[in-house]
Amino acid sequence: MQYPPEPFRIKVVEPVRLISREQREAALQAAGYNVFSLKAEDIFIDLLTDSGTGAMSHEQWAAIMRGDESYAGARSYLRLKSAVEDIFGFKYFVPTHQGRAAENILAACLVKPGMYIPSNMHFDTTDANIRARGGRPVNLVIDEAFDPSSLHPFKGNLDIAKLKTFIEKVGAETIPFGMLTVTNNAGGGQPISMENLKAAAAVYREHKIPFFIDAARYAENACFIKLREKGYENKSIIEIAREIFSLADGMCMSAKKDAIVNIGGLLCINDEKLFGNVKNELILREGFPTYGGLAGRDLEALAVGLYEGLDEAYLAYRLGQTAYLAARLNEAGVPTIQPAGGHAVYVDARAVLPHIPQGEFPGQALTVELFREGAVRGCEIGSVMFAHPDPETGQMVYPKLELLRLAIPRRMYTQSHMDYIADTLANIKSRAESIRGYKFTYAPELLRHFTAQFEPL
Ligand code: F0G
Numbered sequence: 058m059q060y061p062p063e064p065f066r067i068k069v070v071e072p073v074r075l076i077s078r079e080q081r082e083a084a085l086q087a088a089g090y091n092v093f094s095l096k097a098e099d100i101f102i103d104l105l106t107d108s109g110t111g112a113m114s115h116e117q118w119a120a121i122m123r124g125d126e127s128y129a130g131a132r133s134y135l136r137l138k139s140a141v142e143d144i145f146g147f148k149y150f151v152p153t154h155q156g157r158a159a160e161n162i163l164a165a166c167l168v169k170p171g172m173y174i175p176s177n178m179h180f181d182t183t184d185a186n187i188r189a190r191g192g193r194p195v196n197l198v199i200d201e202a203f204d205p206s207s208l209h210p211f212k213g214n215l216d217i218a219k220l221k222t223f224i225e226k227v228g229a230e231t232i233p234f235g236m237l238t239v240t241n242n243a244g245g246g247q248p249i250s251m252e253n254l255k256a257a258a259a260v261y262r263e264h265k266i267p268f269f270i271d272a273a274r275y276a277e278n279a280c281f282i283k284l285r286e287k288g289y290e291n292k293s294i295i296e297i298a299r300e301i302f303s304l305a306d307g308m309c310m311s312a313k314k315d316a317i318v319n320i321g322g323l324l325c326i327n328d329e330k331l332f333g334n335v336k337n338e339l340i341l342r343e344g345f346p347t348y349g350g351l352a353g354r355d356l357e358a359l360a361v362g363l364y365e366g367l368d369e370a371y372l373a374y375r376l377g378q379t380a381y382l383a384a385r386l387n388e389a390g391v392p393t394i395q396p397a398g399g400h401a402v403y404v405d406a407r408a409v410l411p412h413i414p415q416g417e418f419p420g421q422a423l424t425v426e427l428f429r430e431g432a433v434r435g436c437e438i439g440s441v442m443f444a445h446p447d448p449e450t451g452q453m454v455y456p457k458l459e460l461l462r463l464a465i466p467r468r469m470y471t472q473s474h475m476d477y478i479a480d481t482l483a484n485i486k487s488r489a490e491s492i493r494g495y496k497f498t499y500a501p502e503l504l505r506h507f508t509a510q511f512e513p514l
Pocket of ligand 1: 106107155183311312313
């Protein structure tokens with residue numbers, strides 16, 4: 058597969074170094090074999106997340122110098138307001154310090170104990186913010202999402218029949234709002250079609266359920282629609298984005314992804330009364346409504362980044378880079394979730410390490426091995442993150458997939474970095490039988506992947 062030439066050149070560089078094999082082994086031991094505990098400077102290529110890790114442009118850095126740090130009514134806020142209105146078209150918005158802050162405020166205003174919030178798949182912070190208010194997040198993605206080899210072009214789609222049945226079962230009055238996550242991060246960064254967005258919006262509207270979009274990676278989703286959905290080939294990305302948001306009553310967004318900033322988020326809504334409550338919550342937890350927990354310079358960088366994230370040459374390169382890495386891995390016999398997602402490649406760890414049972418964490422073993430072999434950091438999305446004892450039987454319940462996520466920071470790494478990652482995983486694959494599993498030496502009850510410690514078996 059052809060690697061798309063980067064539609065930018067490099068003006069500022071940040072050195073990285075490759076430490077020796079002995080140093081990598083020592084770093085792993087000191088980190089208790091948890092890559093979250095490694096020192097970032099010991100990492101050669103960091104694919105832990107694409108969130109807040111992208112490279113800002115010269116225009117964004119210039120905008121940072123223009124930041125107006127006034128407490129209220131700053132020039133920078135007005136610049137951001139005009140970009141947000143132009144792209145998303147909602148009546149009201151507030152900035153927040155990141156995506157989960159927008160989720161928290163939305164949940165604080167709308168979720169009451171026992172209420173249900175359906176979505177294709179909630180991201181884990183959305184899930185946790187709903188639960189923190191006593192609500193119940195519900196995932197109704199299509200079944201193809203769980204089949205790593207299915208080539209469905211829109212594997213992030215919501216199952217409309219499941220949604221209708223669900224609303225009938227629990228009653229629309231128990232659903233304060235419905236959601237869709239575009240693209241579906243928890244399901245492999247897979248996109249949602251415009252057809253599906255329209256169908257979901259119609260069902261929510263019919264039942265008078267407000268519809269919110271988790272827009273963290275909306276620009277990548279819009280680009281997939283342009284590439285894969287009939288009738289959108291000749292539309293611009295911004296036109297597709299506007300059409301997506303015209304279907305919704307509001308959105309939460311982590312701006313650390315498709316708006317290519319290091320910090321920031323947005324909460325947009327159409328309902329005036331709700332906006333009043335949102336502002337009160339915001340002032341309590343984040344800051345005054347014209348800065349929402351961000352510095353004026355952050356608002357400026359975001360106003361510029363929102364447009365850069367929609368640039369078609371950038372998006373073609375972005376999706377092409379991810380697809381290139383997936384293709385190189387597949388050529389080397391390393392299976393990944395098909396088709397490649399927008400922001401990340403998800404390696405099927407069980408297929409690479411079939412001899413390691415789920416209870417011995419094949420995803421974790423592959424994540425550790427990637428650092429040991431090449432000082433590359435990925436992230437386990439498998440049993441360390443999701444296995445839990447059944448509350449009734451006490452039996453361990455394991456997730457369907459054991460994955461190693463390779464999230465690609467925006468505008469950061471080059472083709473030779475992608476080749477290095479693929480070669481590193483190919484080397485691991487060639488000695489896969491010798492790789493052993495892990496056991497916990499420490500594991501907290503909740504969100505254990507962040508702080509757990511391990512020992513090789
Ligand atoms: N929604 C989605 C779809 C996300 O992927 C994330 C973050 C959030 C909301 C929360 O946003 O981090 O700004 O508070 N995803 C990151 C990741 C952390 O690595 O996938 P945040």
